[in-house]
Amino acid sequence: MAAVFAAGVGAGAINSVVGSGTLITFPVLLATGLSPVTATVSNALGLIPGSISGAIGYREELRGQRRRVLKLSAGALMGGLAGATLLLALPEDAFETVVPVLVGLALVLVALQPRIGTWVQRRRARTGASPRRDGGPLLFTGLTLASVYGGYFTAAQGIIYLSLMGMLLDEPLQRLNAVKNVLAAVVNTVAALFFLFAADFDWTAVGLLAVGSALGGYGGAKVGRRFKPVVLRTLVVTVGTVALVQLLLR
Numbered sequence: 001m002a003a004v005f006a007a008g009v010g011a012g013a014i015n016s017v018v019g020s021g022t023l024i025t026f027p028v029l030l031a032t033g034l035s036p037v038t039a040t041v042s043n044a045l046g047l048i049p050g051s052i053s054g055a056i057g058y059r060e061e062l063r064g065q066r067r068r069v070l071k072l073s074a075g076a077l078m079g080g081l082a083g084a085t086l087l088l089a090l091p092e093d094a095f096e097t098v099v100p101v102l103v104g105l106a107l108v109l110v111a112l113q114p115r116i117g118t119w120v121q122r123r124r125a126r127t128g129a130s131p132r133r134d135g136g137p138l139l140f141t142g143l144t145l146a147s148v149y150g151g152y153f154t155a156a157q158g159i160i161y162l163s164l165m166g167m168l169l170d171e172p173l174q175r176l177n178a179v180k181n182v183l184a185a186v187v188n189t190v191a192a193l194f195f196l197f198a199a200d201f202d203w204t205a206v207g208l209l210a211v212g213s214a215l216g217g218y219g220g221a222k223v224g225r226r227f228k229p230v231v232l233r234t235l236v237v238t239v240g241t242v243a244l245v246q247l248l249l250r
Contacts, residue, residue: 003028004205008212011047013220015213016054016181017227018235019158021047023242025209034202040087041199044154045192046209050217051185057221061178068134069179073186075144080187083151084194135168142168143183150187158184174225181221 007028011021022043029039055062062069134140142164150157161180162173169176195201227235 001204001208004032004208005212008046008050008209009216010212011209012050012054012213012216012218013223014216015047015050015158015184016057016217016220017177017224019161019180019184020242021050021213022154022157029202029205032205034205037087038200038202039205040153041192041195042202042205043209044084044188044195045201046206047154047213048185048188048192049210050213051181051188053214053217054221055178055181055185057218058174058178058181058225061175061225062182065175065179069182071134072140072143072179072183075140076147076150076183076186077190079144079147079149080151080190081194083148083153083187084191085151086148087152087191088198135165139164139168147183147187150184151191154184154188157187174227177224 004025007025011025013021014024015021025043025047026039029043030036034042143161146157146160146164149160158180161183162176165171165176165179166173
């Protein structure tokens, strides 16, 4: 119980700043004897408070993004529900072949985001095009597909969100991180609600993760908001690399 609670605190903190907290909680839940599916659904429900507290911690960065958040949340809701359905319908190794590729690509995009952003700005200057505040259909589609993955497993989901928004939105990384926390909360919530009617939970694990992630999420947001963009980007790439290695070794 102590290990599960501590994992929840750590996952909540990491999720609010970067993402990939599931890579802490999932192995711990498996070590307690839970089956992979029960561990996955219990993890999804238990980390909801952490996603919400992380979004609250980033509320200043969310100012002025209401329309964007509502639009992208609609895609996250649909994608999360689809991913939750796939978790119960497909073999466990169905997505595991694709997951490392997605995470690796996301890491490259996050690392190169400053150069990509500069290239996009120069191209807009040449063509006279103005940036779209919501990222257009490409961002909506990309985030919806990332949410399908998030509803299925969630590991490194936030890193994929940040990489897509970093390419297609002209916003500071901290403001994008705030949106990421809201989208993650939406995906976790809709997936968990679906699982309530279709899967078995370990309620002790859910309770421990919920309390731990709520504390960690808010605390992580308080610390993460102070990071400079280069520090935050370095942290994203570092945690994502660890996540990628762990996924490849599974």
